[in-house]
Amino acid sequence: MLRHRDRGGAAELGLLRVSAFVTPVPPMGGTGPDRLRMRRTVERLAAGDLTGRRVGTPGGRAAAGWLAALLSDAGAEVRLDPFAVTGAVREVHATPIARFGGSGLVFRRDFCEHLASAGLPEPVSAPVSGAAMAGAWWASASWGPDVAAAAVSAGAVGLLVPRGTDTAGWMPKMIAGPAVVGIPVLAVRTDLHARMRAEGGEFTASVPVRTVDVAATNVIAEFRPPGAISVLLTAHFDGVGDDPDRRFPAACDNASGVAAVIEAARILHAVLPPGIGLSVALLDAEEAGAHGSAHHAPTVPPGTYVINLDGAARLGIAAVEAGGPAAPLLLALDRAARRSGVPLKAQPMPSDNRRYAAAGLASAGIGMGMPGYQTPAETPDRVEDATLTAAASLLIETVTELALPPAGGEV
Amino acid sequence: MSAETTKPAGGFAGDPMAALHPPASSGGCCGGAAVATIAAEGGCCGTTDATAAGCCGTETAEAPRSSGCCG
Numbered sequence: 001m002l003r004h005r006d007r008g009g010a011a012e013l014g015l016l017r018v019s020a021f022v023t024p025v026p027p028m029g030g031t032g033p034d035r036l037r038m039r040r041t042v043e044r045l046a047a048g049d050l051t052g053r054r055v056g057t058p059g060g061r062a063a064a065g066w067l068a069a070l071l072s073d074a075g076a077e078v079r080l081d082p083f084a085v086t087g088a089v090r091e092v093h094a095t096p097i098a099r100f101g102g103s104g105l106v107f108r109r110d111f112c113e114h115l116a117s118a119g120l121p122e123p124v125s126a127p128v129s130g131a132a133m134a135g136a137w138w139a140s141a142s143w144g145p146d147v148a149a150a151a152v153s154a155g156a157v158g159l160l161v162p163r164g165t166d167t168a169g170w171m172p173k174m175i176a177g178p179a180v181v182g183i184p185v186l187a188v189r190t191d192l193h194a195r196m197r198a199e200g201g202e203f204t205a206s207v208p209v210r211t212v213d214v215a216a217t218n219v220i221a222e223f224r225p226p227g228a229i230s231v232l233l234t235a236h237f238d239g240v241g242d243d244p245d246r247r248f249p250a251a252c253d254n255a256s257g258v259a260a261v262i263e264a265a266r267i268l269h270a271v272l273p274p275g276i277g278l279s280v281a282l283l284d285a286e287e288a289g290a291h292g293s294a295h296h297a298p299t300v301p302p303g304t305y306v307i308n309l310d311g312a313a314r315l316g317i318a319a320v321e322a323g324g325p326a327a328p329l330l331l332a333l334d335r336a337a338r339r340s341g342v343p344l345k346a347q348p349m350p351s352d353n354r355r356y357a358a359a360g361l362a363s364a365g366i367g368m369g370m371p372g373y374q375t376p377a378e379t380p381d382r383v384e385d386a387t388l389t390a391a392a393s394l395l396i397e398t399v400t401e402l403a404l405p406p407a408g409g410e411v
Numbered sequence: 412m413s414a415e416t417t418k419p420a421g422g423f424a425g426d427p428m429a430a431l432h433p434p435a436s437s438g439g440c441c442g443g444a445a446v447a448t449i450a451a452e453g454g455c456c457g458t459t460d461a462t463a464a465g466c467c468g469t470e471t472a473e474a475p476r477s478s479g480c481c482g
Contacts, residue, residue: 320423320430330427338422346429364430 033267033392035385038259041070042388043380045237045255052248054175054241055085055285056214063237064217067258067282074266076221076280083295086213088176088288090115094208095244097123098186101201108171108246108375110192113209114161114185115177116148120207124184126157130197137203139188139196148181156183158205160196163187170375173240173248176288180211216284218292223269223278226301230277231399234293234308234352235261236286240374251380252313252370258282260312260388264395276403277304283352286310293352297359305329305402306363308353312391313383314369318342321349322364323357329364329402336397342368342390366394 044050044066051059064080072078092113098105105111129136134155140147143161151159165171171187184207188196196203219237235257239250249255265280272278283292293308300306307329318337322330337344353365368391372378423429 322430326431327428330430334422334427338420341421343421344423344427344430346423346425346427346432 033260033263033389033396035389038263038388038392039380039383039385041259041262042251042255042383045258046249046251046380048247052241052250053237053239055089055216055238055288055291056212057241059241060238060284061217064219064282064284067219067237067262068221070262071219071221071265071280071282074221074223074262075269076223076265078219078221081218081220081296083216083218083291084213085216085285085288085291087211088285088291089212089214090175090177090209091212092209092243094121094206096186096206096208098203098205100128100192100196100203101199105188105192108173108243109165109169109189111186111188111205112163112171112173113207114143114159114187115174116145116179116181117185117207117209118180118183119210120158120184120205123204123206124157125202125204128160128196128200128203129156130200132156137205139193141197143185145178145181148183148185152182158184158186158207160186160188160193160203162190162193164190166373166375168372168375168377170372170377172374173243174287174374175240214285214288216288216292216295218284218296219280219282220296221265221280221282223265223280224272224276226277226279226304227275229275229402230279230301230304231402232279232281232300232304232306232356233261233265233395233399234281234283234306234356236283236290236292236310236352238284238287238292240287246376248374248376249379250374251383252311252378253373254286254310254370255380256312256368256370256383256388257309257391260391260395261309263388263392264399267392267396268399272399272403276399277301278399279304286352290352290355293355297355297361300356300359300361302360304361306353306356306361307333307395307398308349308351308356308363308365309391309395310349310351310353310365310367311370312368312387314371315342315384315387315390316369317345318394319347319349319367320344320364321347321353322362323354324360324362326357326362326364329362329398332401333364333366333394333398336394336401340390340394340397342394366391 132154138156139160285291349365356363371382
């Protein structure tokens with residue numbers, strides 16, 4: 001267990017404590033993270049003209065440009081780093097339709113595209129069967145490549161698999177998943193699917209989905225050049241994107257994380273001593289499989305501490321997953337959280353942090369809540385000011401801990 | 412009981428190093444959101460490598476549960 005000297009918390013000192021180790025910094029006037037500034041960032045990223053910020057869309061590119069300007073205004077040297085994402089993004093290019101039992105079904109409430117589905121641009125009507133059968137929609141109790149292969153082999157029209165909804169009745173949208181199979185596949189709300197299997201009847205549906213190759217852009221900002229200790233704060237700015245006729249604002253996942261990271265960096269830039277490196281990477285294509293971090297991680301100097309924030313909208317207990325040589329980072333995070341009053345829990349965080357860990361870097365992923373996760377309900381009002389502030393404060397405190405060596409020379 | 416009296420203490424309740432190997436059964440996914448409804452159909456949590464075993468990350472490589480959560 002590491003020891004460290006007793007240090008006053010950042011909050012107790014208005015913001016960041018100035019120790020003997022730290023070069024004196026200008027007084028910050030007792031200001032902490034600016035919740036209004038973070039709120040404006042969330043609202044801008046969730047605005048309609050950015051269309052949910054899916055990678056490779058005009059809205060995604062516009063978001064990258066806006067963020068680059070914001071980071072530049074905050075004092076960073078900023079560059080846009082383009083890269084390609086091929087064969088990964090599934091795009092719904094028209095609203096799918098479905099009818100069963102004489103009624104139209106509602107897309108993303110009663111049914112949605114399965115990510116492995118082959119495209120079916122025009123509606124096809126056929127009976128529903130509880131078994132693989134030629135000329136029928138097969139309402140299968142389970143999903144898997146073997147099931148899809150059996151459906152193809154039998155000559156089924158398509159495959160219907162069960163899926164639940166969130167508490168608000170939405171089927172969260174995703175844009176990347178398993179390999180595409182040779183047959184249309186739809187996910188149907190679990191209770192409706194059970195009724196189909198029990199009663200049969202005619203089902204009509206289209207699945208206008210396709211795989212698209214897209215151009216992505218990371219936004220890389222250097223606030224301070226690499227030093228004896230270097231920290232990289234990351235957050236993905238892309239979302240799953242709007243549907244053809246429905247908005248997915250992506251305010252929580254992850255406009256909230258972006259806002260907190262930028263605010264933390266802005267404040268740290270003003271108070272960190274020389275010799276402490278500080279960069280920010282706002283990553284694209286996380287929703288398509290963490291491609292932005294996969295592209296960026298190999299370029300990060302060895303020894304850099306990476307902290308990824310994915311969700312800062314509703315804090316219960318912050319989820320933390322670390323990878324790589326992250327023991328010092330975890331201890332710093334723990335100390336910072338104790339001072340900040342943020343409870344932490346070891347929990348899987350499948351996000352960009354894993355790409356940095358896989359590159360051999362000390363990496364921690366933090367999640368602080370995403371109400372309405374990847375549904376139309378993920379609106380700016382779901383992002384709590386208190387959570388934004390807690391997230392930014394936690395980042396600031398953690399970087400401060402890393403910058404201040406523990407007493408006695410422990411590492 | 413007031414919020415003040417129930418507010419948990421900050422930091423990890425246990426060993427911080429547990430976060431290096433978070434328990435797969437700890438529940439929750441997708442950035443800590445309480446999403447228990449994503450189908451077991453491959454796409455989950457804006458995640459990393461979709462492997463044959465599922466898409467819940469390269470470390471545990473476990474298949475998504477019926478809840479759809481990675482863990």
